[in-house]
Amino acid sequence: MHFKRRTLLVLAAALAVAAGAHAKDPKELVIGTSAGPYADQVRLGIKPLLERQGYKVRIVEFSDYVQPNFALAEGSLDANVFQHIVYLNRFAAEHKLALSELVTVPTAPIAIYSRRHKSLDEAKAGTTVALPNDPTNEARALVMLEQMGWIRLRPHTDPVKASEKDIAANPKGVKLLPLEAAQLPRALQDADYAFINGNYALASGLTLTDALRRETISRNYVNLVAVRTADRDKPFARDIANAYRSRDFLAWSAKHQPGYARTD
Structure with a gap:
């Protein structure tokens, strides 16, 4: 009987602690x-x-x-x-x-920026392009690069899942530099161009009008x-x-x- 009572008390105390741990206004x-x-x-x-x-x-x-x-x-x-x-x-x-x-x-859409160039037309072989390294935002940048004519993706590539492995051709000869999204504004000091997510671009002092090209954002x-x-x-x-x-x-x-x- 004493054992049962002690067990019940311990159980009640444990439940009270658990309830208190999750209590929130x-x-x-x-x-x-x-x-x-x-x-x-x-x-x-x-x-x-x-x-x-x-x-x-x-x-x-x-x-x-x-x-x-x-x-x-x-x-x-x-x-x-x-x-x-x-x-x-x-x-x-x-x-x-x-x-x-x-x-x-x-x-705010993802967009491509540059501190070295005033136009996308200045891209040539060896031009460095920084882009997000997380899969979904990298795909967005790759789709934009294809729209710009800098790369070609394999036929039937899912635009939501595109990766560097899907690049079929690189007619501009650009060099891609995948980086963490938060580092991309700083990459403008070294890379020719950088794709930067809107939140990080604006947080770093860039504006949407500074972009050389902005994404037409989808759902x-x-x-x-x-x-x-x-x-x-x-x-x-x-x-x-x-x-x-x-x-x-x-x-x-x-x-x-x-x-x-x-x-x-």
């Missing part, structure tokens, strides 16, 4: 994002709207494309804003994470708010989605981030 939100335009969207466009509804919003900025999804999956974040659906689906599948799209957000590459799949229908998730769809936010975005793509 439903009006406290932690949103992860990458430095630059998406952090600005949350801080200046979304946070004020959520605070009007009684939320306390904390923003956590990340310098890479890996940690935000792990932090979301483990519960350190309630939502994150930095990626498109192709990246989210691939990352979640590879790492067995139950993450889902909530709502798309105004998105695949419009950025989104991600949440844990189990949280998609919770009130806080609906409130975040509604904030991004609101007239107030859309007016803020049109004023402060003109030219951004949106499909939601």
Whole structure:
């Protein structure tokens, strides 16, 4: 009898600790994002709207494309804003994470920049071109390179999955330099050209008008708010989605981030 009672007490204590570990004020939100335009969207466009509804919003900025999804999956974040659906689906599948799209957000396109050249026409054999090394953003850059006539991809290449292995011809003789996306603005000091994701370009002081050519962005590459799949229908998730769809936010975005793509 004494053993049973002690066991029950230990079990009750363990359950209490577990419950306490997961207890959280439903009006406290932690949103992860990458430095630059998406952090600005949350801080200046979304946070004020959520605070009007009684939320306390904390923003956590990340310098890479890996940690935000792990932090979301483990519960350190309630939502994150930095990626498109192709990246989210691939990352979640590879790492067995139950993450889902909530709502798309105004998105700055990937674009090609140069500090050495004023035109794309100056490319020649040996020209160095830096591009993202993560699979989905590398594919975007390769598709643009083909559109520019600098490379040719193999017939029937899936544009979402294109890689350097799919390059069938390199008539310009350019040299590709795959780098981490966050390093690409600095690569402009050494490379002739660089494909830079919109958030990193803007965070480094570049503007969309500085680009020599911008991507015509597709639904695949419009950025989104991600949440844990189990949280998609919770009130806080609906409130975040509604904030991004609101007239107030859309007016803020049109004023402060003109030219951004949106499909939601």
